[in-house]
Amino acid sequence: MPMLVIILGQKLGIDLTAASAPEHIFVMFREGSGKWLNFEATNGTFVSNAWIQNEAPMTQQALASGIYMRPLTKRETVVLMLETLMVFYRQHGWHEETVALAKLALEHNPKDVSSMLAIGAAYGRQMERDCVSKYGSPRNVPSDQRPYCSQLNAAVGLWQSRAEALGWREPTAAANAEYQERIDRAKAAQ
Numbered sequence: 001m002p003m004l005v006i007i008l009g010q011k012l013g014i015d016l017t018a019a020s021a022p023e024h025i026f027v028m029f030r031e032g033s034g035k036w037l038n039f040e041a042t043n044g045t046f047v048s049n050a051w052i053q054n055e056a057p058m059t060q061q062a063l064a065s066g067i068y069m070r071p072l073t074k075r076e077t078v079v080l081m082l083e084t085l086m087v088f089y090r091q092h093g094w095h096e097e098t099v100a101l102a103k104l105a106l107e108h109n110p111k112d113v114s115s116m117l118a119i120g121a122a123y124g125r126q127m128e129r130d131c132v133s134k135y136g137s138p139r140n141v142p143s144d145q146r147p148y149c150s151q152l153n154a155a156v157g158l159w160q161s162r163a164e165a166l167g168w169r170e171p172t173a174a175a176n177a178e179y180q181e182r183i184d185r186a187k188a189a190q
Contacts (some may be wrong), residue, residue: 001041002027003081018077021056021068022171023179025080028071036071042186054183057175062167079109086118095129098122113163120159127152139143 002018002025008026009016013028020190027039038047043099056067072080082105089098099122102115109115131149135141141149171179 003077005039005041006077017071017073018080019069019071020080022062022168023053023056024052024056026052029155030071056179059167059169062169065111065166067113067166067168072109076109076112079105079112079115081115083118086115090122090125092116093125093129095122095126111166113166113168116159116163117168120156123152123155123159127156 005027006016006018009027009029011167016039017028017030019026019028027041028036028045029039030036031050038049038052039045052069056068062068086098086101086105089095089101099119099186102118102122105112105115127149129150131141131145138149
């Protein structure tokens with residue numbers, strides 16, 4: 001919905017762009033004075049920064065580093081849209097393709113934590129496929145495959161650490177449950 005609003009608004013000459021919060025995309029509208037306002041495309045309301053931060057908790061470090069709550073450039077918005085393709089790749093088990101696409105995305109938005117996390121998760125699935133499920137235990141991994149398996153294991157942690165260095169934090173189980181509850185309430189209200 002936010003992308004549709006942005007595309008239509010820009011075609012009409014309205015200064016709109018995408019912005020993100022943890023697991024959330026919203027629209028930013030620049031009014032005549034140059035001030036940016038947040039617009040929730042799914043319910044058609046303008047909302048405050050505090051409201052978004054309450055709905056999608058984020059660290060002060062994440063705000064300071066610019067990974068959330070800022071107007072994205074057109075290029076960064078395209079990177080945001082690539083997340084859908086990364087999910088498709090993941091669902092089909094195309095881990096190498098996920099890594100390649102996410103690395104391409106990072107060339108155009110080096111602060112895109114979703115791409116960082118997609119890379120780490122894809123390496124984790126490759127490790128599961130090529131090392132864990134194949135050999136069961138680390139001691140059963142043939143010596144010629146150990147460097148490869150170790151490299152995959154290290155890459156999982158490396159990419160999550162890069163996201164954490166920018167202020168991203170793993171959502172808690174309680175936060176995930178609350179998020180799902182909000183989605184369920186919104187669906188019921190429609």
